[in-house]
Amino acid sequence: MPEEKKFELRIVTPDRVFYEGKAAFIEFNTTEGEIGIYREHVPTTVIVSPGILNIYEEDVNADFKKAALHGGFATILQDKVTIMAEVIEWPSEIDLKRAEESRERAEERIRDAKPETDMERAEASLKRSIVRINSLKN
Amino acid sequence: MASMRDIKRRKGSIQSTQQITKAMKLVSTVKLQRAKTRADAAKEYFKCMYDTIQSMLAKTGVCNSPYLNKNDSTKKAIIVITSNRGLAGGYNSNIVKLIQANIPKEEAKCIIIGKKGRDGLTRAGYDILSDHSEMIDEPQYPDAKMLCEEVLKEYTDGNVGEIYIAYTEFKNTVTHIPTLKKLLPVENEGTVTEAKESTGPEAIMNFEPEDEEALNLIIPKYVSSMIYGGLVQSSASENGARMQAMDSATSNAEEMIDKLSLQYNRARQSSITQELTEIVAGAEAIS
Numbered sequence: 001m002p003e004e005k006k007f008e009l010r011i012v013t014p015d016r017v018f019y020e021g022k023a024a025f026i027e028f029n030t031t032e033g034e035i036g037i038y039r040e041h042v043p044t045t046v047i048v049s050p051g052i053l054n055i056y057e058e059d060v061n062a063d064f065k066k067a068a069l070h071g072g073f074a075t076i077l078q079d080k081v082t083i084m085a086e087v088i089e090w091p092s093e094i095d096l097k098r099a100e101e102s103r104e105r106a107e108e109r110i111r112d113a114k115p116e117t118d119m120e121r122a123e124a125s126l127k128r129s130i131v132r133i134n135s136l137k138n
Numbered sequence: 139m140a141s142m143r144d145i146k147r148r149k150g151s152i153q154s155t156q157q158i159t160k161a162m163k164l165v166s167t168v169k170l171q172r173a174k175t176r177a178d179a180a181k182e183y184f185k186c187m188y189d190t191i192q193s194m195l196a197k198t199g200v201c202n203s204p205y206l207n208k209n210d211s212t213k214k215a216i217i218v219i220t221s222n223r224g225l226a227g228g229y230n231s232n233i234v235k236l237i238q239a240n241i242p243k244e245e246a247k248c249i250i251i252g253k254k255g256r257d258g259l260t261r262a263g264y265d266i267l268s269d270h271s272e273m274i275d276e277p278q279y280p281d282a283k284m285l286c287e288e289v290l291k292e293y294t295d296g297n298v299g300e301i302y303i304a305y306t307e308f309k310n311t312v313t314h315i316p317t318l319k320k321l322l323p324v325e326n327e328g329t330v331t332e333a334k335e336s337t338g339p340e341a342i343m344n345f346e347p348e349d350e351e352a353l354n355l356i357i358p359k360y361v362s363s364m365i366y367g368g369l370v371q372s373s374a375s376e377n378g379a380r381m382q383a384m385d386s387a388t389s390n391a392e393e394m395i396d397k398l399s400l401q402y403n404r405a406r407q408s409s410i411t412q413e414l415t416e417i418v419a420g421a422e423a424i425s
Contacts, residue, residue, distance in 0.1 A: 014282075082186060
């Protein structure tokens with residue numbers, strides 16, 4: 001894809017700049033559903049919900065980078081997209097075993113829920129581990 | 139004049155103090171490096187977040203979000219970030235003084251991070267809501283998020299009407315500025331934002347979900363990022379302040395040791411002279 005069809009992508013987290021560069025197309029999950037973004041998108045602010053972020057650097061049909069995105073929000077402008085991620089990880093940074101363990105723990109907590117169980121927290125942790133596990137699958 | 143033994147003892151004690159301050163200086167120098175990298179890394183997020191919020195507010199205009207409008211409570215929650223240990227010069231007392239100068243104790247409810255700030259504010263008669271002193275040693279984003287949830291709950295429950303954060307801004311290694319910032323209700327400062335530059339002032343931002351809902355979801359993230367930013371900057375400032383304090387303590391000790399060495403040598407000389415005079419006088423008396 002020619003350079004002028006690409007847009008600037010910046011992904012910032014509290015402890016680092018996760019990604020900075022040009023992208024042709026990205027897709028991720030928002031509270032309103034999955035979205036894909038090309039250049040010249042209508043200026044929009046969306047809230048990210050946990051899911052996989054795909055970054056197509058060259059072309060939609062070419063290779064893409066995957067990342068596990070756990071929350072935050074994104075500001076989409078026509079030529080620039082900024083994702084303020086609270087937590088985001090490359091699949092290489094994820095420990096599959098740990099993610100699976102945490103999934104089991106969360107499922108267990110939800111299964112035998114007691115009144116004092118913090119359901120929101122358990123669900124959030126379950127979602128996180130599922131996203132992590134999914135990002136490692138192809 | 140003090141006796142030789144006294145001077146020697148004093149010199150010894152100052153020397154061991156100097157060793158301590160020197161070691162503390164080295165430790166805080168190393169810690170400062172770490173804290174500084176962390177603060178620099180967070181700065182980016184901090185800045186982006188601030189820009190985004192400001193541009194969002196500029197574009198949405200009037201909005202009914204509870205986070206933007208004052209509620210009835212006159213109480214003010216203050217998140218106070220200080221250190222757990224002293225020996226950092228004016229670092230902790232500056233924050234306490236800043237709060238005393240700006241917020242009367244009748245209106246304040248303090249959420250404390252750092253034992254020194256807690257001690258100072260309790261002494262001044264401030265109301266302490268909760269204490270999270272363990273956070274400052276290794277500030278993590280999830281900690282800030284937890285704290286944010288706590289303080290937002292107070293706010294939405296109507297227990298407090300405004301939220302402030304008191305932290306020490308880390309300008310560079312030698313300049314640290316005690317800062318008191320209002321977190322909520324968010325004020326639009328009307329600054330020129332990045333968004334305007336790239337799409338022109340007419341660009342209208344859409345929100346998904348609707349404006350109000352989106353703001354309600356984003357503002358908590360904004361508050362936690364501000365708290366996190368405050369935490370990492372304060373921790374860098376703390377180590378910077380301690381490094382400076384220990385540096386000047388070490389050089390003061392050096393100065394005192396020099397002075398005492400001189401005194402000691404004089405005392406030694408005069409005692410030798412006195413002994414000689416006595417011997418000579420004794421010999422003369424015999425002959």
